[in-house]
Amino acid sequence: MPKKEGDLTWKDIEIGGMATEPGSTRQYRTGDWRSQKPTYDFDKCIKCGICYIFCPDACISQDASGYFEADMYHCKGCGICAVECPTDVITMVDEEE
Amino acid sequence: MTTKVGMEVSVAIGEVVKLASADVVSAYPITPQTHIVEHLAELVANGELDAEFIPVESEHSAMSACLGSAAVGARTFTATAGQGLELMHEVLYVASSMRLPIVMTVANRALSAPLSVWGDHSDAMAVRDTGWIQIFTENGQEVIDTVMCAFRIAEDHRVLLPVMVHLDGFHLSHMIEPMLLPEQGEVDQFLPPNQYPLPLDPNKPVTMGDFGPPNVYTEAKWAQEVNLRAAKKVILQHWSEFGDAFGRRYSPVECYRCEDARVLLLTMGSFSETAMAAIDKMRSEGEDVGLVRLRLWRPFPFDEIREAVKDAEVLIVLDRALSFGGPGGPVCSEIKSALYQVDRRPKIVSFVGGLGGRDITVDGFEEIVNRGIEISQKGSAQEFEIFGVRE
Amino acid sequence: MKKLPGYISRLLTEKERFAPGHRACIGCAEALAVRLVCKALGDNVVIANATGCMEIVSSPFPDTSWTVPWIHALFENTAAVASGMESGLKAMNRKGRKSLPGVKVVAMAGDGGTSDIGIQALSGALERGHNFLYVCFDNEAYMNTGIQRSSSTPYGASTTTSPAGKVSIGQFTWKKNMPDIVVAHDVPYVATACPSYVKDLITKVEKAVATEGPSYLHILSVCPVGWRSPPELGVRIGRLAVETGIFPLFEVENGKYRLSPDLPKLKPVNDYLKLQGRFRHLSDDVINKIQQKVNEDYAELKKKAHEG
Numbered sequence: 001m002p003k004k005e006g007d008l009t010w011k012d013i014e015i016g017g018m019a020t021e022p023g024s025t026r027q028y029r030t031g032d033w034r035s036q037k038p039t040y041d042f043d044k045c046i047k048c049g050i051c052y053i054f055c056p057d058a059c060i061s062q063d064a065s066g067y068f069e070a071d072m073y074h075c076k077g078c079g080i081c082a083v084e085c086p087t088d089v090i091t092m093v094d095e096e097e
Numbered sequence: 098m099t100t101k102v103g104m105e106v107s108v109a110i111g112e113v114v115k116l117a118s119a120d121v122v123s124a125y126p127i128t129p130q131t132h133i134v135e136h137l138a139e140l141v142a143n144g145e146l147d148a149e150f151i152p153v154e155s156e157h158s159a160m161s162a163c164l165g166s167a168a169v170g171a172r173t174f175t176a177t178a179g180q181g182l183e184l185m186h187e188v189l190y191v192a193s194s195m196r197l198p199i200v201m202t203v204a205n206r207a208l209s210a211p212l213s214v215w216g217d218h219s220d221a222m223a224v225r226d227t228g229w230i231q232i233f234t235e236n237g238q239e240v241i242d243t244v245m246c247a248f249r250i251a252e253d254h255r256v257l258l259p260v261m262v263h264l265d266g267f268h269l270s271h272m273i274e275p276m277l278l279p280e281q282g283e284v285d286q287f288l289p290p291n292q293y294p295l296p297l298d299p300n301k302p303v304t305m306g307d308f309g310p311p312n313v314y315t316e317a318k319w320a321q322e323v324n325l326r327a328a329k330k331v332i333l334q335h336w337s338e339f340g341d342a343f344g345r346r347y348s349p350v351e352c353y354r355c356e357d358a359r360v361l362l363l364t365m366g367s368f369s370e371t372a373m374a375a376i377d378k379m380r381s382e383g384e385d386v387g388l389v390r391l392r393l394w395r396p397f398p399f400d401e402i403r404e405a406v407k408d409a410e411v412l413i414v415l416d417r418a419l420s421f422g423g424p425g426g427p428v429c430s431e432i433k434s435a436l437y438q439v440d441r442r443p444k445i446v447s448f449v450g451g452l453g454g455r456d457i458t459v460d461g462f463e464e465i466v467n468r469g470i471e472i473s474q475k476g477s478a479q480e481f482e483i484f485g486v487r488e
Numbered sequence: 489m490k491k492l493p494g495y496i497s498r499l500l501t502e503k504e505r506f507a508p509g510h511r512a513c514i515g516c517a518e519a520l521a522v523r524l525v526c527k528a529l530g531d532n533v534v535i536a537n538a539t540g541c542m543e544i545v546s547s548p549f550p551d552t553s554w555t556v557p558w559i560h561a562l563f564e565n566t567a568a569v570a571s572g573m574e575s576g577l578k579a580m581n582r583k584g585r586k587s588l589p590g591v592k593v594v595a596m597a598g599d600g601g602t603s604d605i606g607i608q609a610l611s612g613a614l615e616r617g618h619n620f621l622y623v624c625f626d627n628e629a630y631m632n633t634g635i636q637r638s639s640s641t642p643y644g645a646s647t648t649t650s651p652a653g654k655v656s657i658g659q660f661t662w663k664k665n666m667p668d669i670v671v672a673h674d675v676p677y678v679a680t681a682c683p684s685y686v687k688d689l690i691t692k693v694e695k696a697v698a699t700e701g702p703s704y705l706h707i708l709s710v711c712p713v714g715w716r717s718p719p720e721l722g723v724r725i726g727r728l729a730v731e732t733g734i735f736p737l738f739e740v741e742n743g744k745y746r747l748s749p750d751l752p753k754l755k756p757v758n759d760y761l762k763l764q765g766r767f768r769h770l771s772d773d774v775i776n777k778i779q780q781k782v783n784e785d786y787a788e789l790k791k792k793a794h795e796g
Contacts, residue, residue, distance in 0.1 A: 005310065005312050005313050005548075005549060005550060006312050006313075008313060008316055008550065009316060010315075010316040010317075010319040010320045010323070011320070012316075013313075013316055013317050013320045013550075014295075014550075015196045015257060015294070015295065016194065016195040016196035016197070016257075016305060017194070017195065017305075017306070017307055017309060017317050017549060018295055018303050018304060018305050018307075019303065019304040019307050019547065019549065019550050019551060019552040020295070020303050020304075021551070021552070022302045022303075022304070022507075022552065022554060022555040022556075023504075023507035023552070023553060023554070023555045024507075024509075024550075024551040024552055025507050025508070025509035025510050025511075025546070025548070025551045025552060025553040026507045026508060026509045027509060027551070028509035028511075028551065029509075030508065030509055030510075030511070033514060034514070053500060053524075053686055054520060054683075054686075054723050055520070056512060056515065056516050056517065056519040056520040056523065056722070057508045057510070057512070057519070058504045058506065058507070058508045058523055059508045071508075074508040074509060076514040076515075077514065078514045078515030078516075078712075078719040078720055078722070079515070079718075079719060079720030080515055080520075080719070080720050080721075080722050080723055082720060083720045083721060083723070083724060084723055084724075092720070118583075120576060120579035120580055120583065120585065121572065121575045121576050121579055123571075123572060123575070147579070147582070147583055148579055149575035149576070149578055149579045151571055151572070151575050151616065152616065153568060153571070153612060153616075154608060154609070154611070154612030154615075155608060155612075157564070157565060157568070157609075158565060158567075158568035158571070158608070158609050158612055159568075161561060161562070161565035161568035161569050161572065161609065162568045162569065162571045162572030162575065163572055164559070164561050164565075164569050164572060165536060165559070165561075165568070165569035165570060165571065165572025165573035165574075165575075165576065166572035166573065166575055166576035167572075167576070168559050168569075168572075168573065168576075169534065169572075169573050169576040169577050169580070170576070170580065170585075170586065171575075171576030171577075171579055171580050171585075173572075173576070187562060188561070188562065188565065191561050191562060195561075290585060291585075297534045297557035297558075297559060297573065298534075298557060298588065299531055299532050299533065299534070299556060299557060299588070299591060302554070302555060302556050302557045302558070303557060303558075304547055304552035304554050304557075304558045304559075305558065305559040305560065306537075306543075306547065306558075306559055306560030306561060307547040307548065307549035307550065307551075307552065307560075308543070308544055308547055308548060308549060308560075309549045310548070310549065313549050313550075317549075
């Protein structure tokens with residue numbers, strides 16, 4: 001895991017300022033941004049995957065039973081999944097945390 | 098076997114790039130660099146140089162294409178002059194701060210307005226701060242030797258910086274001179290293939306060009322500065338090895354007849370050759386004068402300059418560029434800055450001349466030296482002297 | 489039960505090449521577009537990216553959202569950097585210096601970096617016929633610097649440098665037709681796409697990657713912040729842009745136009761405009777003017793598609 005930005009010394013900087021760990025933004029908790037979060041009524045879920053396709057943050061994945069759910073570490077609460085779900089599985093509620 | 102050739106310096110540059118087996122040449126034509134790119138295009142068209150010649154649509158794109166090419170690990174070359182160097186200005190900073198080895202020859206040309214295609218150093222002075230390694234050359238042999246070394250220096254893993262080779266537009270670029278061209282085998286031995294350590298490669302993906310918030314920018318810039326300074330040692334090493342291989346030795350500062358010289362003249366570029374003739378003339382007339390020729394411009398050779406001028410009483414610096422509203426001669430202001438904290442230093446007189454392709458003859462240099470001596474004794478109200486202006 | 493939009497999620501690769509944790513705004517459809525394009529591109533690519541939203545959100549030092557080789561240089565030179573990468577790889581492969589067969593060079597830029605400051609480099613690269621794919625992510629303004637107008641901003645849109653006011657309707661010129669400008673360069677493949685139409689976008693990316701020579705994709709990217717629309721409607725608004733004819737989806741292969749979908753009837757433009765705050769100030773007159781232009785342009789496009 002690379003050092004946090006504020007701890008880097010000039011010697012730590014890779015040549016030319018390159019970032020050498022692909023996909024390292026995964027460590028950043030964009031979940032802190034949201035003011036609303038998705039809640040699920042999986043009884044209605046037909047496992048079509050539309051929510052997974054349309055998530056701009058790629059934070060929805062399929063669990064062992066095949067249902068699609070967003071990971072709260074990254075979910076920004078945009079609500080696109082709720083709007084696009086054809087069977088109204090997802091309801092956005094205010095984030096209380 | 099090395100061949101002695103009589104050819105135009107621009108054409109010879111193309112020959113060296115061919116010997117170096119460059120992979121990509123991306124250039125836009127501009128007087129007085131055109132013969133360099135034309136010859137390279139010809140070499141590629143005839144299959145003599147196996148490279149991609151990208152006829153870009155502007156100098157900004159020329160340098161940008163060099164970025165892409167160097168980033169994937171290809172040996173990359175370009176050339177430009179004057180306005181072209183200015184047009185690619187912002188890209189130059191990116192090349193050096195992203196540590197991409199690119200070799201560029203600049204046929205130094207005056208900047209508009211008024212439009213001038215003729216030679217002076219204003220284009221070079223405008224890019225002092227870009228972080229490139231910069232070397233000035235005086236004659237054709239120096240140009241081709243420097244270009245060859247430039248590839249080796251730039252691609253050295255301890256350096257990984259772009260290198261600019263300056264040659265006077267027309268006065269050097271268009272001269273037909275006798276030069277010793279090395280043979281392919283000799284070049285292959287001297288120049289290892291380019292092996293950029295972290296190129297863009299799907300097998301090992303990297304991200305180049307992250308944005309740097311205030312928290313990190315200073316560290317990034319300091320790392321760059323430390324690296325540029327450290328490059329000097331590597332440059333000297335490569336020049337030394339070049340000398341071993343080819344018999345011609347180069348150093349950051351060259352002194353001509355400086356032993357026991359009371360008065361020193363300092364020049365850069367092809368004027369140095371004329372100045373040497375002037376020094377000879379003045380010496381034969383009994384004057385104790387010498388010439389300091391500055392070759393390595395960046396990283397600036399502080400130690401060598403201080404050493405070269407330490408016994409002189411007067412140092413006359415001739416700048417071939419005019420920095421408006423300031424100290425006038427950019428090189429002179431840097432020399433003064435380098436000598437500021439030295440206890441024993443010569444009186445420094447700044448001259449600006451040779452602008453926009455105007456020549457300075459042997460007599461002209463003699464005049465400069467004599468006037469310089471006069472000013473060192475009597476002082477002057479001016480920050481610098483403009484030489485040769487008709488009043 | 490709402491009608492299924494019509495595509496199959498199983499056709500997408502599972503691998504995420506545009507990692508989460510990027511700093512894109514909530515509901516950014518441009519990030520969605522990039523994510524989908526990257527899925528379709530595969531791993532054997534090198535990407536040159538212009539300064540802009542996608543570059544900034546994905547590359548905060550020392551991290552990166554990219555899992556493929558990626559370089560960001562400047563704002564206006566993406567196509568030139570891509571030209572250099574393509575030439576470098578070509579030369580090295582040919583000379584046996586490296587063995588990187590079939591690596592596709594991709595350039596990504598926003599509408600500003602494509603139709604304004606970047607148009608020279610793009611035109612040069614297209615004319616020289618480099619083998620690369622240029623993708624323009626069009627969110628219709630300079631969004632990253634604060635929603636300033638570009639030549640891709642649609643007529644009547646209010647931006648910070650073309651604000652609607654007492655004596656102004658906002659953007660006073662029509663959107664620059666970049667796809668047609670690219671077509672004029674005689675390149676093998678040009679297409680428009682929208683992330684709301686996933687299979688269409690993926691197919692077009694794959695087609696472009698397989699094309700020898702320059703190819704160009706113009707992708708509409710809904711920006712909730714700049715367009716002042718609800719974040720959750722990012723995909724729906726993109727769909728409406730296509731259904732109203734405002735952003736028609738088409739392909740041009742070697743000069744031959746093909747509409748996809750070829751809509752027999754367009755929804756009224758107001759269905760699209762009314763969802764966005766940047767059009768809130770428009771009078772009925774202006775909306776009618778827009779409707780008329782859309783009708784004319786779509787008819788023109790149909791003609792080109794049916795003629796060839």
